[in-house]
Amino acid sequence: MPREPSPWEGRAVLHVDMDAFFAAVEQLDDPALRGKPVIVGGDPSKRGVVATASYEARAYGVRSAMASATAVRLCPEAVWIRPRMDRYAEVSRAVREVFFGITPLVEVASIDEAYLDVTPGAAGEDPALIARRIADAVREMGLSCSIGVATSKSVAKIASDRNKPGGITVVRPGEEEGFLAPLPVGALGGIGPSAQKRLARLGITTLGALASLDGRQARQVLGSFGPVAVQRARGIDPRPVVVERSRKSVSSEVTFPADLSRDDAVARLGALVEKTAWRLRVRGVTGRTFVVKVRFADLTTRTAQTTVERPTDLASEMLPVAQELLCALVRPGAKVRLLGFGVSSLCEPVFQMDLFGVSSEGSRLRDSALEKHLDQIRERFGPDAVRRGAGGSLQGRQP
Numbered sequence: 001m002p003r004e005p006s007p008w009e010g011r012a013v014l015h016v017d018m019d020a021f022f023a024a025v026e027q028l029d030d031p032a033l034r035g036k037p038v039i040v041g042g043d044p045s046k047r048g049v050v051a052t053a054s055y056e057a058r059a060y061g062v063r064s065a066m067a068s069a070t071a072v073r074l075c076p077e078a079v080w081i082r083p084r085m086d087r088y089a090e091v092s093r094a095v096r097e098v099f100f101g102i103t104p105l106v107e108v109a110s111i112d113e114a115y116l117d118v119t120p121g122a123a124g125e126d127p128a129l130i131a132r133r134i135a136d137a138v139r140e141m142g143l144s145c146s147i148g149v150a151t152s153k154s155v156a157k158i159a160s161d162r163n164k165p166g167g168i169t170v171v172r173p174g175e176e177e178g179f180l181a182p183l184p185v186g187a188l189g190g191i192g193p194s195a196q197k198r199l200a201r202l203g204i205t206t207l208g209a210l211a212s213l214d215g216r217q218a219r220q221v222l223g224s225f226g227p228v229a230v231q232r233a234r235g236i237d238p239r240p241v242v243v244e245r246s247r248k249s250v251s252s253e254v255t256f257p258a259d260l261s262r263d264d265a266v267a268r269l270g271a272l273v274e275k276t277a278w279r280l281r282v283r284g285v286t287g288r289t290f291v292v293k294v295r296f297a298d299l300t301t302r303t304a305q306t307t308v309e310r311p312t313d314l315a316s317e318m319l320p321v322a323q324e325l326l327c328a329l330v331r332p333g334a335k336v337r338l339l340g341f342g343v344s345s346l347c348e349p350v351f352q353m354d355l356f357g358v359s360s361e362g363s364r365l366r367d368s369a370l371e372k373h374l375d376q377i378r379e380r381f382g383p384d385a386v387r388r389g390a391g392g393s394l395q396g397r398q399p
Contacts (some may be wrong), residue, residue: 005126005128005172006172007120007126008120008124008126008127008172008173009173010119010151010173011117011119011151011152012117012118012119012120012127012149012150012151013115013116013117013118013119013149013150013151013152013153013155013156013241014115014116014118014127014130014131014134014147014148014149014156015113015114015115015147015148015150015153015156015157015159015160016099016113016114016115016116016134016145016146016147016160017112017113017145017146017147017148017157017160017161017164018092018095018112018113018138018143018144018145019055019143019144019145019146019164019165019166020052020053020054020055020058020165021052021088021092021111021112021143022040022051022052022083022088022112023038023039023040023052023053023054023057023081024054024143024144025084025087025088025091025143026038026040026081026084027054028091028141028142028143029087033054033079035056036054036056036078036079037053037054037056037057037059037060037062037075037077037078037079038053038054038056038057038078038079038081039052039053039054039057039062039068039071039075039078039079039080039081040052040053040081040082040083041053041068041071041080041083042068042082042255043068043082043257044068044069044071044072044080045069045257046257047067047068047069047255047256047257047337048067048068048069048255049065049066049067049068049255050062050063050064050065050066050067050068050071051064051083052064053071053078055165057071057075057078060074060075060078061074061075062074062075062078068080088111088112089111091141091143092111092112094141095138095141095143095145096108096114098134098137098138098141099114099116099134102116102118102130102133102134103116103117103118104243105117105118105241105243106241106243107241107242107243115153115156115157115241116134116241117240117241118130127149127170128149128168128170131147131149131168131170132168134147135147135166135168139166144165144166145166146160146161146163146164146165146166146167146168146169147160147167147168147169148160148161148162148169148171149168149169149170149171150170150171150176151171151173151176151235152176152232152235152236152237152238152239153237153239153241154188154189154232154237154239155171155176155179155180155232155235155237156171157189158180158183158187158188159171159179161187176234176235176236177208177211177234177235179235180207180208180211180233180234180235181206181207181208181211182206182207182208183206183207184196184205184206184207185199185204185205185206185207185209185210185233187207188207188210188229188232188233190225190228190229191222191229195221195222198221198222199221199222202221204221207233208233210229210230210233211230211233211234213226213230214230215227215230218230248344248346249287249291249342249343249344249346250276250279250280250283250285250287250342250343250344250346251276251291251340251341251342251343252272252275252276252279252340252341252342253272253293253338253339253340253341254268254272254338254339254340255295255337255338256268256336256337256338256339259297259335259336259337260335260336260339261335261336262327262330262331262332262333262334262336264336265294265326265330265336265339266323266326266327268339269292269319269322269323269326269339269341270315270319272339272340272341273315273318273319273322273341274315276315276318276341276342276343277313277314277315277318277343278315280313280343280346281313284348285313285346285347285348286311286312286313286346286347286348287311287312287313287343287344287345287346287347288307288308288309288310288311288312288344288345288347289305289306289307289308289343289344289345290305290306290307290308290318290321290322290325290341290342290343291303291304291305291325291340291341291342291343291344292304292305292322292325292326292329292339292340292341293338293339293340293341293342294326294329294330294336294338294339294340295336295337295338295339296334296335296336296337297334297335297336297337299337301338302329303329304325304326304328304329305325306321306325307345308321311345311346311347318341318343322341326339
């Protein structure tokens with residue numbers, strides 16, 4: 001007869017990770033897809049990437065962020081589906097309601113994962129039982145999730161990946177080091193392939209070996225993250241579950257089916273700026289720092305940014321600055337594969353009349369009024385329904 005676990009002492013954190021979320025939603029909405037290899041992602045003929053693959057597709061070696069062309073070669077019989085982000089967001093909100101029905105201490109890490117603080121009181125419910133209730137509720141929705149239960153966020157996240165799909169891995173208080181020690185160093189977030197190679201040259205391939213380093217050694221190998229990584233390899237991670245985390249930036253980017261010249265990239269930048277400005281207005285914020293991102297044909301990536309004096313949510317004010325940044329990044333003759341535009345230093349909208357006149361602010365208010373009318377069109381017909389042309393005139397989407 002299994003021994004009853006001792007009462008949970010101290011903090012308890014769950015990491016809930018939805019299994020193959022986008023593909024699972026597609027299989028939920030279309031039962032004919034169940035049991036079939038499903039890939040949600042971009043067009044393989046146009047440099048798309050895999051957003052999510054069902055576990056049937058993963059059996060062929062398909063993984064998230066893989067080039068779509070590679071995924072087609074690995075799994076030619078897969079069913080390809082373009083992402084439906086609005087639908088995934090809708091289902092994500094429904095799953096989130098399950099979490100908030102358990103505890104108000106929920107940190108949404110992404111559309112398909114969250115941390116929950118379920119620290120029990122003196123007679124509170126065991127966290128492992130709470131995890132089971134969540135998994136059962138998600139299963140009743142026709143979906144699946146994997147859950148890690150531990151005393152910290154980092155251990156819970158590692159645990160949630162140990163028994164996929166649909167598993168619950170519990171690391172009780174005092175078991176952290178024993179659980180972590182045999183795992184590869186790459187299991188810890190923040191240690192990517194290059195860091196793994198540097199550690200391997202020192203003979204450090206497991207979290208147990210990493211935990212034995214002192215702070216000075218760790219800093220030499222992993223920089224400022226080194227001492228933190230050693231602590232987390234020991235199961236020590238005091239970070240709290242942050243209930244509401246404000247987004248620090250808003251951005252848009254696009255990978256082009258064919259490389260663009262510098263002039264073509266400048267012409268296409270306007271659509272990205274329009275979309276980002278619209279997203280700012282939807283969130284009710286403005287921004288002062290503009291960032292342009294460029295990935296070239298050889299896959300090198302460069303960014304440039306600048307901060308303006310007055311925050312804005314108007315594309316007409318952002319675009320000239322963005323074009324200057326782009327022209328500084330891209331030499332004549334260079335070929336552009338990916339283009340992105342982002343805004344940070346976000347704040348609430350503030351309108352202030354000029355000290356010596358109202359003409360410039362009046363023009364700005366007129367632009368703002370125009371954008372509100374355009375936003376109504378976008379809300380009804382989609383974000384790409386109308387945008388400014390290269391010369392500033394408005395263009396509608398062709399039927």
